[in-house]
Amino acid sequence: MSRIAVHRIPVLQDNYSYLIEDTQEKTCVVVDPAEAGPVNAAIEQLGLKPVMLWNTHHHADHIDGNPGVLDRAGSIPVYGSAGDRGRIPQLTHFLQAGDGLEFGGDMVRVLEVPGHTRSHVAYYLPSGHLFSGDLLFGYSCGKVFEGSMEDMYRSVAQVAQLPDETLIYCGHEYTLNNRCFAETVEPDNPDHKTRAASETAPPTVPLQLGQEKKTNPFLRWHVPAVQAFTGKTEPAEVFGELRRRKDNF
Ligand code: ZN
Ligand code: FE
Secondary structure (H helix, E strand, O other): OOOEEEEEEEEOOOEEEEEEEEOOOOEEEEEOOOOHHHHHHHHHHHOOEEEEEEOOOOOHHHHOOHHHHHHHHOOOOEEEEHHHOOOOOOOOEEEOOOOEEEEOOEEEEEEEOOOOOOOOEEEEEOOOEEEEEOOEEOOEEOOOOOOOHHHHHHHHHHHHOOOOOOEEEEOEOOHHHHHHHHHHHOOOOHHHHHHHHHOOOOOOOOEEHHHHHHHOHHHOOOOHHHHHHHOOOOHHHHHHHHHHHHHOO
């Protein structure tokens, strides 16, 4: 039985920070505190003791609440990508692919998922939770700012191998804005109708990996209709072409 409960905290315009609660110990991990106020309020309201802070990447809308959370929580360890040394001032622990952390009875697996930024990590809890920052969004993926299309393709493909039941806790509520592009790529995909009927208003997060694999074009580089839309067949090229078209959509 998993001891994990996840609390989603809306912050800024459309960001999510998260608290991962160990329901047995009443401790929590703070994930990507974009702003400290709402995160500290949630910690207090739930009566939790923060024991770790996890950052996915260095962007301000994922780390600006670090100092304010640490002010209240004391000197708890702060984890992030080894590549973000110097870019996230509060980091105390520098992660690489395959590093393991333990929380709430889960052996957490660290995935390196560069592309949106050149260093970006995701945290996978085998009880079925993935904290993925700006890697994947509903129907889409993060913009490729610092890495290459090839990096981003490999990062997304890595996550696609997790179990379909995996719940994806992403950094932004973008799902409904992204739907139109996905439907344009695959107008005849029947799973689009099913999803649109059942998902009509935010919040849409956590996403479910199995559902994304059926409807998110950025996980469907192997599907003939998606290949036809892009005019490419090689997976990384299909992916890159989708990303470029979405940027200009
Ligand atoms: Zn970002
Ligand atoms: Fe972001």
